[in-house]
Amino acid sequence: MLRDLVKNVKLRARVLERADEFNLNRIAGEDVWFRELLLCILTANSSFIGAYQALQTIIGDVLYLDEERISRALQHSGYRFYRLKAKYIFNAVRYYGKIRATIFPIAEKDQLEAREHLLELKGIGMKEASHFLRNVGYFDLAIIDRHILNFISYYINLPNSLTKRKYIYLESVLRSISKSFNIEVGLLDLFIWYEETKMIVK
The missing domain is CATH 1.10.340.30 (Hypothetical protein; domain 2)
Structure with a gap:
């Protein structure tokens, strides 16, 4: 599912365009x-x-x-x-x-x-x-919301509660996944969010 999304040229272009907007916020x-x-x-x-x-x-x-x-x-x-x-x-x-x-x-x-x-x-x-x-333009941190948790449940068993320690662990898993798709982990949620809402805002 995610692999198809990331390979979607038009969607990837929209995500990268949104990333450019975040980079403008940085300055x-x-x-x-x-x-x-x-x-x-x-x-x-x-x-x-x-x-x-x-x-x-x-x-x-x-x-x-x-x-x-x-x-x-x-x-x-x-x-x-x-x-x-x-x-x-x-x-x-x-x-x-x-x-x-x-x-x-x-x-x-x-x-x-x-x-x-x-x-x-x-x-x-x-x-x-x-x-x-x-x-504000920094993409090396994962935004682990319910959309991301739903997605990652296909790969691993989710913890019952999301403590700081468990957040960091899940972030490391997501960082590995994002690297395999050649995208930054901070942008990963935009692909998943699009799959569920058909929008790229956030």
């Missing part, structure tokens, strides 16, 4: 990095489309909103976990202006270390940190 300013961070916070345990729509309702004013107003805006957008994510987003606002300056020099040297720094933020786990780094 973008703090506003773009902050937006991508909020998107990844909102995407956790929610659909990408729902998270994106929720982000649009707050992104213009989020630096000036208190936690309650962020919560109400998310609720109005139809977002499910509006109270919890409002708390995480309000906390993230404190780091506006520092995110790119802090993470960029680390990620340029060591993407794993950059992910560790991101894990210090509330609402950011292994998947969200990997997703964020991929969206």
